[in-house]
Amino acid sequence: MKAGVIGMGAMGSGMARNLHKAGLLAAVWNRTPERAQEIAGELEVQAADSPAALAQACDVIITCVSRDEDVLAVMDAMAPGLAAGKTVVDTSTIAVNTAKQAAAKLATAGVEFLDAPVSGGKEGAQNGQLVFMVGGDPDVFARLEPAFDAMGKSATHMGEIGSGQATKAVNQIMAAGINQAVTEALAFGQASGLDMDKVIQVVSGGAAGNWFLQMRGPTMVKGTFEPGFKLGLHHKDLTICRQMLENMNVALPIVEMTLKHYQRLMDAGHGDEDISALYRDKQAMFTNGNKRSL
Amino acid sequence: MKAGVIGMGAMGSGMARNLHKAGLLAAVWNRTPERAQEIAGELEVQAADSPAALAQACDVIITCVSRDEDVLAVMDAMAPGLAAGKTVVDTSTIAVNTAKQAAAKLATAGVEFLDAPVSGGKEGAQNGQLVFMVGGDPDVFARLEPAFDAMGKSATHMGEIGSGQATKAVNQIMAAGINQAVTEALAFGQASGLDMDKVIQVVSGGAAGNWFLQMRGPTMVKGTFEPGFKLGLHHKDLTICRQMLENMNVALPIVEMTLKHYQRLMDAGHGDEDISALYRDKQAMFTNGNKRSL
Numbered sequence: 001m002k003a004g005v006i007g008m009g010a011m012g013s014g015m016a017r018n019l020h021k022a023g024l025l026a027a028v029w030n031r032t033p034e035r036a037q038e039i040a041g042e043l044e045v046q047a048a049d050s051p052a053a054l055a056q057a058c059d060v061i062i063t064c065v066s067r068d069e070d071v072l073a074v075m076d077a078m079a080p081g082l083a084a085g086k087t088v089v090d091t092s093t094i095a096v097n098t099a100k101q102a103a104a105k106l107a108t109a110g111v112e113f114l115d116a117p118v119s120g121g122k123e124g125a126q127n128g129q130l131v132f133m134v135g136g137d138p139d140v141f142a143r144l145e146p147a148f149d150a151m152g153k154s155a156t157h158m159g160e161i162g163s164g165q166a167t168k169a170v171n172q173i174m175a176a177g178i179n180q181a182v183t184e185a186l187a188f189g190q191a192s193g194l195d196m197d198k199v200i201q202v203v204s205g206g207a208a209g210n211w212f213l214q215m216r217g218p219t220m221v222k223g224t225f226e227p228g229f230k231l232g233l234h235h236k237d238l239t240i241c242r243q244m245l246e247n248m249n250v251a252l253p254i255v256e257m258t259l260k261h262y263q264r265l266m267d268a269g270h271g272d273e274d275i276s277a278l279y280r281d282k283q284a285m286f287t288n289g290n291k292r293s294l
Numbered sequence: 295m296k297a298g299v300i301g302m303g304a305m306g307s308g309m310a311r312n313l314h315k316a317g318l319l320a321a322v323w324n325r326t327p328e329r330a331q332e333i334a335g336e337l338e339v340q341a342a343d344s345p346a347a348l349a350q351a352c353d354v355i356i357t358c359v360s361r362d363e364d365v366l367a368v369m370d371a372m373a374p375g376l377a378a379g380k381t382v383v384d385t386s387t388i389a390v391n392t393a394k395q396a397a398a399k400l401a402t403a404g405v406e407f408l409d410a411p412v413s414g415g416k417e418g419a420q421n422g423q424l425v426f427m428v429g430g431d432p433d434v435f436a437r438l439e440p441a442f443d444a445m446g447k448s449a450t451h452m453g454e455i456g457s458g459q460a461t462k463a464v465n466q467i468m469a470a471g472i473n474q475a476v477t478e479a480l481a482f483g484q485a486s487g488l489d490m491d492k493v494i495q496v497v498s499g500g501a502a503g504n505w506f507l508q509m510r511g512p513t514m515v516k517g518t519f520e521p522g523f524k525l526g527l528h529h530k531d532l533t534i535c536r537q538m539l540e541n542m543n544v545a546l547p548i549v550e551m552t553l554k555h556y557q558r559l560m561d562a563g564h565g566d567e568d569i570s571a572l573y574r575d576k577q578a579m580f581t582n583g584n585k586r587s588l
Contacts, residue, residue, distance in 0.1 A: 096486070119500040131500050156496050159489060166486040167493055174479035174502040181471020184548045188535075189464040191542060192390070195453060199461055202450050206413040206425050207523070208468040210504035229501070241482075248485065250579050253555075254478045257547055285544050 012064035014125025055081030084110030232271030308419025349375030378404030526565030
């Protein structure tokens with residue numbers, strides 16, 4: 001297997017490093033070439049001149065970019081270098097329909113496609129501890145096992161193309177609700193004058209116990225919001241969820257409410273903080289002492 | 295220590311049995327006398343004729359009733375049997391201010407008071423695995439250790455009178471938000487046609503992982519809602535939270551939204567189901583295919 005990675009952000013560069021450790025990396029590409037050259041130099045692999053050149057040099061192409069339109073643009077840009085038998089694995093978080101569009105573009109050239117969004121953040125990408133949620137042909141998924149093993153702690157085949165993205169959407173909606181739950185409850189506790197270390201310990205041991213409370217509870221009550229997972233990125237993911245939901249003719253309460261609260265925080269300059277900065281919004285409800293709408 | 299328990303519901307009778315195992319139980323009382331006589335006969339202890347008679351026969355009185363007004367009524371009913379040096383431990387879930395009122399009533403007679411609400415449900419009460427959140431004098435709390443040990447897996451002293459109830463309110467608000475998070479995300483996943491066992495497994499392993507997802511996720515996606523924790527009781531607890539919040543001049547989004555959704559489910563006859571029956575409400579949003587307000 002000769003793998004290439006497109007997109008040298010925090011996530012993509014981590015994946016490239018771990019593929020390199022497993023002896024699988026042949027080339028990298030990035031929109032800003034300096035960044036690709038830096039990583040290529042460090043890992044002693046090729047910095048491709050274009051997505052098409054990278055696609056020509058590799059049999060497995062892993063894309064890790066930000067937005068739905070970027071994913072589709074990269075597929076088009078790779079086209080001259082693609083050929084039957086190659087596989088594209090998109091690890092970006094995008095809409096189910098966009099994943100299907102990308103797969104359809106590639107299928108005409110006999111190129112296989114997997115949608116494989118991840119959870120685990122920067123740390124997971126760097127340490128090879130990502131969790132992959134994968135949609136697509138099960139045989140292709142099985143063939144890619146060495147690459148997933150190199151980059152993640154687990155990869156689960158969820159079903160047909162798009163089911164990886166649908167699973168990621170479930171994860172992002174749940175994360176939004178848990179953020180609402182933990183920030184609202186702890187802001188009430190702090191406004192009530194409780195010893196918050198004790199509260200976090202007691203509540204963690206019961207039926208409301210959760211990962212986010214244990215990891216972000218102690219920092220939010222101290223007013224520190226180092227990412228973690230940037231609020232602006234979660235907002236982007238929830239916008240994708242809303243788009244998928246619009247296709248189902250549904251508006252979901254947690255999704256709508258969280259988009260509204262996040263927008264308020266982004267407008268106030270907190271988009272680059274951790275999602276737990278939602279605590280600021282809840283605290284303001286107590287500090288301002290007035291009733292606010294949802 | 296001679297302990298008595300007032301209120302022989304699922305919680306109170308479990309506590310009585312575990313106090314009995316530890317050799318601490320002297321008497322029980324219940325509003326419906328037949329229930330008290332049944333348990334007293336089983337445990338070979340006294341079924342007191344009145345709260346006052348129980349208070350006279352015991353030096354530690356544990357109350358486990360449903361509503362704020364019931365707690366205050368029981369304090370008044372015990373008064374003729376109370377005397378300086380006795381201690382009342384109220385394990386009901388009530389408002390912080392009601393706990394302070396109960397303590398003030400008793401203080402005039404030299405009687406100590408602890409507010410000690412619990413989490414852990416019926417199973418916790420039966421197995422002696424309750425989690426106690428306790429407010430009141432730390433010396434009194436220390437003296438009661440044998441009783442808490444008999445009934446629970448942990449008891450944490452949170453601060454002054456009322457701080458046990460404030461901590462319980464934090465727990466109940468967080469539980470409401472987590473219920474919103476898990477039901478909304480899984481209903482989306484099921485409507486998207488995903489394999490829900492796989493989804494629950496994958497999402498549990500990441501940053502959205504939580505106890506409720508692991509315990510109630512598999513049953514909610516199958517449409518079974520055996521309590522657990524009854525939706526109608528959580529609604530009652532959230533009403534108490536709303537009352538405490540009104541005193542702080544605050545309306546909280548998760549609290550307001552969940553009270554509204556629970557009321558809708560109670561009106562449709564689902565109040566005696568587990569709180570995870572909120573899944574019905576989320577599913578209806580997909581089934582009916584229309585946009586609903588929050």
